Amino acid sequence: MTTAFRDRTEAGRLLAGKLAGFAGRPDVLVLGLPRGGMPVAYEVARALGVPLDVVVVRKLGVPGRKELAMGAIAPSGVRVLNEDVIQALNIPDRVIDAVAAREFRELERRERAYRGERPAPAVRGRTVILVDDGLATGSTMRAAVAAMRRLGPDRIIVAVPTASPATCAELRREADECLCVITPDPFHAVSLWYRDFCQTTDDEVRDLLERSAAPAPAACHGS
Numbered sequence: 001m002t003t004a005f006r007d008r009t010e011a012g013r014l015l016a017g018k019l020a021g022f023a024g025r026p027d028v029l030v031l032g033l034p035r036g037g038m039p040v041a042y043e044v045a046r047a048l049g050v051p052l053d054v055v056v057v058r059k060l061g062v063p064g065r066k067e068l069a070m071g072a073i074a075p076s077g078v079r080v081l082n083e084d085v086i087q088a089l090n091i092p093d094r095v096i097d098a099v100a101a102r103e104f105r106e107l108e109r110r111e112r113a114y115r116g117e118r119p120a121p122a123v124r125g126r127t128v129i130l131v132d133d134g135l136a137t138g139s140t141m142r143a144a145v146a147a148m149r150r151l152g153p154d155r156i157i158v159a160v161p162t163a164s165p166a167t168c169a170e171l172r173r174e175a176d177e178c179l180c181v182i183t184p185d186p187f188h189a190v191s192l193w194y195r196d197f198c199q200t201t202d203d204e205v206r207d208l209l210e211r212s213a214a215p216a217p218a219a220c221h222g223s
Contacts, residue, residue, distance in 0.1 A: 012043025074147035134190030
């Protein structure tokens, strides 16, 4: 098995190539899922010449096995549960509620940290491209899709560099479109498909949002 992407920056540039048809469209908005999805989303938004923002989604990790998702939460009270995991491990409702309450506090903290006083972008009637660095179970992305549906966009596109084939197929039923650069089988984990998969920090997320919002430098013209 060989890794597919050097890092999230390269993955974002390759993903942008699959989204070229959305370039320059005034109705398009790219939303990254922090933290790991933001470097990918930044490259996509920059290549397409469209705005970038963030949608904060939190995975609900199984206690003692945090990397295993039993669900996810998103703004506006959205909660998506992975019933297969919950039933297989016999996880009681009180445990799910406790984890969800803790993750909701972190979701609110990140919203403040990334956006400050800036309001969330208007998505009604727009084409929203939701970007992450990969999809394993897909719980966080499904929560993001559900949160966006409540806000009335015209279309929701899920776009990732890598995903498990089954999860990619599931997201095609929930979003209007799901684009994946590679869908390796067996998949195992998102991190396996990157040589550099170091954690993205809050400061890096803020920096990417600020860089994306900065006006482009004026072109120089010779006399």
